[in-house]
Amino acid sequence: MLNRRWWDAAVIAASLVTALAMSVGLTDAAAREIAVAIGAILLFAVAYAFVARPGLADRRPWRLPVFAGLAAVALATGCSVQPFFAIFQAIAYPLVWVLAARRRPAIIGSAVVALGVFVGVSLFAGILAGGDGVLGAVGAAVASAAFGFAFAVAFGLWISSIVEYGEERARLVAELTTAQGEVESLSRDRGAAAERERLSRDVHDTLAQTLAGLAILAERAGRQLADERTDAAADTIATVERLSRDALEEARAIVSRTAAVPSDAALGDAVDRLLSRFRAETGLTIDLELRLDSDGVLGRESQLVMLRCLQESLANVRKHAAATRVRVLVSAGPSGGAVLEVVDDGGGFDPAARRDGFGLEGMAERVALAGGEFEISSRPGVGTTLVVRLPGTTSTSEVTG
Structure with a gap:
């Protein structure tokens, strides 16, 4: 016109x-x-x-x-x-x-x-x-x-x-x-925030726990050397060296966005290593019961959730429970579902009370992302029971931790 x-x-x-x-x-x-x-x-x-x-x-x-x-x-x-x-x-x-x-x-x-x-x-x-x-x-x-x-x-x-x-x-x-541009920007921001949260959980559940153990072992080695117990100090330093290598592997795994355990490790072996390390760090008595169905296939991401929750729960026992004995149950069925149960005889706490820290909330969020259930029961003076239930691979898709 x-x-x-x-x-x-x-x-x-x-x-x-x-x-x-x-x-x-x-x-x-x-x-x-x-x-x-x-x-x-x-x-x-x-x-x-x-x-x-x-x-x-x-x-x-x-x-x-x-x-x-x-x-x-x-x-x-x-x-x-x-x-x-x-x-x-x-x-x-x-x-x-x-x-x-x-x-x-x-x-x-x-x-x-x-x-x-x-x-x-x-x-x-x-x-x-x-x-x-x-x-x-x-x-x-x-x-x-x-x-x-x-x-x-x-x-x-x-x-x-x-x-x-x-x-x-x-x-x-x-x-x-314009609206699509704003949505795209918000999506990028949300994705970045989710990635930061994921990295925070991984760092908290792996490197932070390992470094805390290293600090405890280093203090123990210092006291042993001060008491001239050189053999015990040497054993402790050897444990420090082993944990340092584990921390390095964990850091590399986080960088590559893979599980912070060796790629060929089965769940039972990974749990054994984790408990062995924790026994060496704390001296606690830990009873382990494994019920792993040989015909079942537990997805790698489900394994990662189980190990992270076990690692965090043991860290809480060490820091807060003042326990003398811990019982750990890990089971996996033929459908791919899994259950983790950690029971300690420590001082317990009030789950409804306000808490400072990221541990329990991080575990609950990780389990929720995997489509599972997270339960914790405790009261002062009677210890704590933590239960994680993950569904089978046929009922839900696994979510990367």
Whole structure:
């Protein structure tokens, strides 16, 4: 609609067709009438070139009334001597709607153009009819102008609705694009936060626990050396060396986002190593009961959840329980489900009381992500029982820890 070349071609074509029609005798026009019609063509061309054409890119408010007025004068003048001049309606009406910023000014501008057509056709028909035929000529002029006006308004409103729909759609698309960008940004932030939480859990459940054990063993070795128990100190230092290597493996596993245990380790072997390390660090009596179905296949991520929870529960026993004995049950069935139970004879605590720390909450969140159940029962003076139940692989998908 705003391509100037198309409008230029339309105005030139209408001007040439009208001038050619009068010059080759397609219309019965005298020389004076031809001159008037050519003057009307020039007036319309001037109105287009200096008012309407620049308005295709610069819709200043004054352009619409000026162009509508000049076009009406040109149409009235041209149609008064040659009805064929009404062809310029096909250009004047669309230009009025293009120049208008709103529908109401466009309708008013179309009415002005229609008035010019009415005046021109009335003058021409009235002059030819004369006398009693004037009323009939006026009626014909009204019909001609009204038809052109009605068609222009209907077509203009239809085009305007399409344009408004397109603009609304473009606005909605822009808003949707913005919203999608915001959602994408929030998703990245959420993913980054989830990754930070995962790394926090891994560091807390692996490196932090191992380093805490190293600190305890280092203090023990210092006391043994101070008491000149060199053999015991050497054993403790050997344990420190072994734990340091384990910590290095755990760090590498976290970096590569794999389980912090050797890739070929079965659950039972990993539990044995973990309990052996804990016995060496604390001197506690730990009873282990393994019920692993040889036909069952426990997923690696489920193994990781079990080991992390066992590691954290033993760390809590060491730090808070003041226990002398711990019983650990690890079972896995043929369906892939697993149960971990850790029972200590320590001082216990109130599970409903507010707690500082990340351990129990981290375990509960890890188990929930795996689709399992986390239970803890305790009260002051009677010890603590922690139970983790993981579903089989057929009932839930494993979630990476």
